[in-house]
Amino acid sequence: MNRTLPPSLTPLSRAGRGSRLAALGSALLLLFGAYLAILAPPADAADALLSQGRPVTASSTESVAFPASAAVDGNAGTRWSSAFSDPQWLRVDLGVSATVSRVVLRWEAAYARAFTIETSPTGTDTWTTIHTTTAGTGGVQDLAVTGTGRFVRVNTTQRTTQYGVSLWEFEVYGSTGPPPTTPPPTTPPPGGATLLSYAKPAVASTSQNDGACFGCTPDKAFDHDPASRWATSPTNGWVDPGWIYVDLGATATVTQVVLQWDPAYARSYQIQVSPNASTWTTVYSTSTGKGFKETIDVTGTGRYVRMYGTARSSQYGYSLWEFKVYGTGGNPTQPPTMPPDPTFPGTRLVFADEFNGAVGGKPDPAKWTIDPGTGQNNELQYYTNNDNASLDGAGSLVIEARRETVNGRSYTSHRMNTGNKFHVQYGRIEARIRVPKGNGLWPAFWMMGADFLTGRPWPYNGEIDIMEVLGRNTLEAYSTLHAPAYNGGNGYGQKYPSPGGVDLSGGFHVWSAEWDSRGITFKIDGQTVFVASKATVESTRGPWVFDHPFYLILNLAVGGDFPGPVDGTTPFPSRMLVDYVRVYQ
Template sequence: MRHRLGLLMALAVILLSFAGIPGPPPAHAADALLSRDRPVTVSSTENPFVGANAVDGDPGTRWSSEFADPQWIQVDLGASAEISEIVLNWEAAYAKAFQVQVSADARTWSTVHETAAGTGGNQRLTVSGTGRYVRMYGTERATPYGYSLWEFQVYGTMDDGGDPDPGPGEKLLSYGRTGTASSSQNDGHCQECTPARAFDRDPATRWATSPTNGWTDPGWISVDLGATAQISKVVLQWDPAYAKSFQIQVSADHTNWTPIYSTTAGTGFKQTLTVSGTGRYVRMYGTERATPYGYSLWEFQVYGTGGDPLTPPPVPPDPADPPRIVWQDEFNTPAGTRPDPAKWTADPGTGHNNELQYYTDNDNVSTDGAGHLVIEARKRATPGTSCPTDPLTGSGTCQYTSARINTGNKFEFTYGRVEARIKVPKGNGLWPAFWMMGADFLDGRPWPYNGEIDIMEILGKDVKTSYSTVHAPAYNGGGGIGAPYKLPGDADYSDDFHVWAAHWDSKGIVYSLDGRTVLTLDKARIEQTRGPWVFDHPFYLILNLAVGGDWPGPPDASTPFPARMLVDYVRVYQ
């Protein structure tokens, strides 16, 4: 939130369930909405009610077919998935008899649900099946008209592609091994983008070919496994500069190469390739770029047996059930008490995104004696010169002051349920937030490579909309992945306290508001459609109230000062 470019958040909604979609969230909290805005094919269309209307998340648009049997609508999920639930929100023209079918290739279909007594209305069907394509195949209409769906929703879990469960004796062979490449980039746009970055199992670092002499074909990167190995799987996590045509090759001497995989239709993003070959060296040999730029890989992972593998750091474990509170602040201290210094650190300065406030060293934050932390934004009658000069901007005028506090170096954690009960202020130019930053930011890793998880952001000029977002190297600033959501009945967030929470584990993040799921971000899906997931490491908590900035705009004469953000509690469960 504080370290983005300050552009309006792109509402690139990935796998979400929010108030605009009919019905409650999926029965399986960990399962994601896979069908939103995916490509649709239909048997026929009653214009203008096209198939895309059934997967757009808008309950006021629909697909309708011709008035005949059979008819069907199918959605391409983009990759294979485990399907757990189907939601059919029928218009009055519904199916009396229909099947729900899945397929790997849109040619051979398997039935996962069948009925001859369809009821219409809003049907939630628990199913079990695997496929890239899912369709509703209607064989008998309930009315003289066609088939018509307001919404066709598919829930489940995408096959995670990379990092597969290894077979007997199989290991990740490429971690930490020596790499070479046709060229490497090292400049202000991609610093130290050397081959080693593709083999470090760090999704925030990458290899890229040099713009000086590497934005040509062919381009390649290879890894020395240290000894002869039997290769069974290769995982490629591409940057947008990916290969349309490439081979995976093996060699005993890094001179004579044998292809074990070849394609002229590379898809970019995350590709998991089942291969079979023997060699000490493995390389990706690109022969046609998909963009005018070069070749670039966040990760190039080789799995198999043999070699001379190095042991990578262990992956963080998911929280065990039942969850328990591992950290909390209830703010039950006498009025005027500053934040607990054992838990919180003040973060003074002007902030970013062209914000107008100066964050003071705890002068604008204290408890109210009623169990709340109060972050107060104030306006000076005349700009002052008594506040410290911000080292980033040289500013020391402090027309507006506020507070930002964080738990960095005091409480940092990986995975869990994070929640806070907050009442936000209303007013043009106000920008309250509850969010998390990757702890390696404090060690010098720049944003957005450390990762950012925004749990709650609200603009004081629109207190009927809240936002949750994530930022990473491949999607940040205005391109961050997230969604807006509203309260039931389009209520005003500033009227009362609300509980914002994020359930975060190795599969992704599920955001909720007052116990209602509002957004699901699926790690595997994002890796296959947007880029690397960089959130599997320690983060710390942040609370702040900003004034002004590129996104909220400036305050005006109607903005109430002092403005107060009230926090009832912050809790972390693991």
């Protein structure tokens, strides 16, 4: 769900992270993803995808290039592949007990002829079989099942090739009770240790500074900014060893190191300390680095701390979003103070627009910036300068999409945001909205990182989609996060059915996000539909870039890649009604 960016806010460049795939390889992956989408039927409206982005383990992996996590990452171009033997298994932790109604297996050519689908409350030795076959067909197998458990496993017993078994995706659908509304906290540094490495001088073996990774210098690993990173240079740095160290300013006792890796991570590396950046003592060593976030408890003394990589995970170099050193001593610089976490549901109203006013009135210019222009994603509309938004005199804002030609576009609509008028970090952000129904319509209530307004390109600023509904199916909605390591069609999110199976276009519904330093809980009409845990995202997808101010956006798009085309059944004018927008802390 690659969000629409207002043209007045569109970044000049999105090349900061860059793709390391060749153009042909990228095209093939996209074509393969489209092929899988054609083969598999859409999820039933009563089902929610429960497995995407969840913790996953496997009996084995062919190599580090085919990890278990690739089978639940929502990316049709990555896969898990096992060792070349029978039996093999892949297990996903749904986080809470679930009623499982459907499992979709998207096999690579190396599929299983005989396998079972099993559930377990604990993920240990108590497994209940809910599907079994000795005549697996490969391709996309969409299985109707009935079972209950927190853990779901595919257990293969007979391969069809001399290779292992391999899955592009392992999708588990069903329903749960309300998930935990408080995501689990990240591992705290031991013994009251403090962050010693923030804003300290850093040195690396090489660093990258080009169109694929602009300004990826050593200091970026220590700037307490999860959307910037250090990377070794492709010119002379995609070799072993590769290293980066930080000067803590004075001798320190080091107790913990936290590494947030880019996909170019170290399989084998050492954490070392030194009094002089010349003589190094190893305090931690591994040959099984897993990437993503690694929290390492150590014991060592020195002024300098180094990550010394000796075996890369790929043909590329080494790259770290964050390299944090905790302990005592040193000469620490205090990082910026974070606001306190709110207590939900929150009672202190810090922003509200009730849209009360005379019929024909316009959005309050003290609260909203009108954002005319075109959208992205091959959308069809032109956002006018306030012509398509007005108050209805009954307490609602009306955003209207029309079939009319303006500035070369065949449709008009409206988009507005609170940029430079109201920004917020943490709280309960909610809106009561009635969405329109019709092919090609795309109403949304979302937020963008406020640093976008000062030049940071998308998706490095972060994007929080509280609500997206596609007019072609108003029995379901989407809540999604976009960041440098997961964005567009690979965003971290959830498609979920409407509570009770109601048609969302038939009345008003309250979409909300309860957001703090540990994650974001998305709700509709008070019912939790998706929990984005910061700890889970960092350990399975990449850096969490949502701990800073954001601004709010309302818009109604027409057509484009995500909602699809309009047709003769699409009603015009179509109206998105907003009863209120409120923010509590």
